[in-house]
Amino acid sequence: MRQAEQAATPTQPGWLRAWLKLMDVQIGVVPLPVFAALLLVIGVMTAKGKVPSDLSMSIGVLAVGGFVFMELGKRVRLISVTGAAAIMAFVVPSALTFYGVIPPQVVESVQTFTKVSNFLYLYIAIIIVGSIMSMPREVLVAGFLKIFVPLAAGSVVAGVVGTGVGMAMGFDWIHSLFFIVIPIMAGGLGEGAIPLSLGYSMLMDQPQEVLFAQIIPVVMLGSFTAVILSGLLNMLGKRYPHLTGEGQLQPGADPLQASQTDAAPAPSVFEPLALGSGLVTVVGLYLLGTLSQKLFDFPAPIAMLILVVAMKLLRMIPLKIERAGKDLYAFTSKVVTYPLLFAMGVALTPWDKFVSAFNLPTLVTVFATVFSMIATGFAVARRLRMYPIDVAVVNACHSGQGGTGDIAILTAANRMALMPFAQISTRIGGAITVTLALIAVRYVV
Numbered sequence: 001m002r003q004a005e006q007a008a009t010p011t012q013p014g015w016l017r018a019w020l021k022l023m024d025v026q027i028g029v030v031p032l033p034v035f036a037a038l039l040l041v042i043g044v045m046t047a048k049g050k051v052p053s054d055l056s057m058s059i060g061v062l063a064v065g066g067f068v069f070m071e072l073g074k075r076v077r078l079i080s081v082t083g084a085a086a087i088m089a090f091v092v093p094s095a096l097t098f099y100g101v102i103p104p105q106v107v108e109s110v111q112t113f114t115k116v117s118n119f120l121y122l123y124i125a126i127i128i129v130g131s132i133m134s135m136p137r138e139v140l141v142a143g144f145l146k147i148f149v150p151l152a153a154g155s156v157v158a159g160v161v162g163t164g165v166g167m168a169m170g171f172d173w174i175h176s177l178f179f180i181v182i183p184i185m186a187g188g189l190g191e192g193a194i195p196l197s198l199g200y201s202m203l204m205d206q207p208q209e210v211l212f213a214q215i216i217p218v219v220m221l222g223s224f225t226a227v228i229l230s231g232l233l234n235m236l237g238k239r240y241p242h243l244t245g246e247g248q249l250q251p252g253a254d255p256l257q258a259s260q261t262d263a264a265p266a267p268s269v270f271e272p273l274a275l276g277s278g279l280v281t282v283v284g285l286y287l288l289g290t291l292s293q294k295l296f297d298f299p300a301p302i303a304m305l306i307l308v309v310a311m312k313l314l315r316m317i318p319l320k321i322e323r324a325g326k327d328l329y330a331f332t333s334k335v336v337t338y339p340l341l342f343a344m345g346v347a348l349t350p351w352d353k354f355v356s357a358f359n360l361p362t363l364v365t366v367f368a369t370v371f372s373m374i375a376t377g378f379a380v381a382r383r384l385r386m387y388p389i390d391v392a393v394v395n396a397c398h399s400g401q402g403g404t405g406d407i408a409i410l411t412a413a414n415r416m417a418l419m420p421f422a423q424i425s426t427r428i429g430g431a432i433t434v435t436l437a438l439i440a441v442r443y444v445v
Contacts, residue, residue: 028066028067028338030063030064035067038060038064042064042106045105046105046106049105050105051103051106052109053109053113055117057109058110058117059339061106062340065110065342066341066342066343067338069088069093069342070088070338072088073086073088073089076088086227086341087224087231087408089341090341090342090344090345090349090404090408091349091354092345093346094345094346094351094354095351097345097351098350102346106346110342110343110346110347111346114346114347119340120340120343120404121300121301122282122283122286123332123336123407124301124407124419124423125283125285125286125304126282126328126332127329127416128304128420128423129281129282129285129304129308130278130282131325131326131329132305132325132420133278133312133317133324133325133329137315146249146250146386147391147424147425148424149380150376150381150384150386150391150395151377151395151425153377153380154373154377154380154398155373155429157372157373157376158184158185158369158376159177159181161368161372162181162184162365162366162372163176164176165365165368165369166181166361166365169361169364171365176365178441179218180362180366180369182433182437183219183222184218184369184370184399185373185399185433186434186437187402187427187429187431188400188401188402188403188404188430192219192433192434193215193216193219194212195434196434196437197211197212199437203438203441204441216350217354217356218362220353220401221354221362221366222369222370222399223400223405223408225367225371225399226370226396226400226405226409227405227408227409228412229370229371229374230374230409230413231413233374233392233393233413234413234415237389243389244387244390245387245390246415247415247416247418248387248390249386249387249391249418249421250386250387271320271324274320274321274323274324275324275327277320277324278321278325278327279324281317282325285307285308288307289303289304289307301423301427302423302427302428302431305420305424305427333416337411338411340407341407341411349404369399373396373398374393374396377394377395377396378392390415393409393413393415393418393422394418394421394422394425395425396409397409397410397422398425398429400426403426406422406426409422
């Protein structure tokens, strides 16, 4: 709960001054009286047995849930600097859903809205396109070329270290590599665990659902570990500012500022029509990506990423739309993130699967894998004269739970501007990992 700028003045009636002071108290971005009204509406709807899953009601439900856990996470001493707000926003709602604390009517409403609307993909689209639109071309080119080196090095080191630690903890090398290390780096659930388990099923002649049940807890635990370590990296950056670019991979212009080399600087002016053009442009690029996936089986986020990068490099995006993309990015990352995490915790994070991975050998192996991935990125970045903490955070996303993990990791690290690079780490890195793993399984299992 935070105190916003006071709007009351001594000349106003007492009741009005009291009301305005209450409106200045905010839970997240929600004024306290509005928050109370939302709670009342949700409570009455729940008592009547049905909470609608339409857009208006879902905004209210997700705002209440997301910002409550954000505020709680920021006030947990000792761990608040480790990304506790992001962790609480999706892990605690998952537990509360499993144990029936959150009313079933609310759970059903959130699950229906999340699965039907697919607003996770729109969120990622705005973050990717918005940040790239306003990124200087020089930073874009140099950053994309350089991120492959620490990412590849981190993957190799994590594979060796994770397999070795797994064997030391009592697993055989096949289980350590193919059922712990590889799933962590496979790119999440939908893009990684599912195709990986299908491939394993065909090659190992085992039921796919059994293999998937073994893989999913490891993926979730790896992502959770990456969130924790990314929060610690954020803390390290505050202690040693020279190690971080606060969302930049290398020294240079701020990637969230309009490029001074691409166009002359101009005063920032809110243009509603340009904002609308920017939003429709983002949606258009996202839909082209989904069409690519349907026609060519090419992942939609990567297709969208390639399209916006090509447009940026060819200077095909007008300056006013670049500014609109930046505004969309800023609004979405600051306002939508925690409600989104709450929705994912309720609808997409099964608590029983998550806790099933909490046995000592698996925990140690997962931690060793993720830590070595991040540490390698940190070390290689120093050699390449990049910002070690920011590169390490991108490497952490290679251990994330797909788009869900990227959001949680970057939120914990307070570096949402790295989303385009996180998508490379997760999507392309995951696709390469799955492909190589299935080739290897064919010959060694």
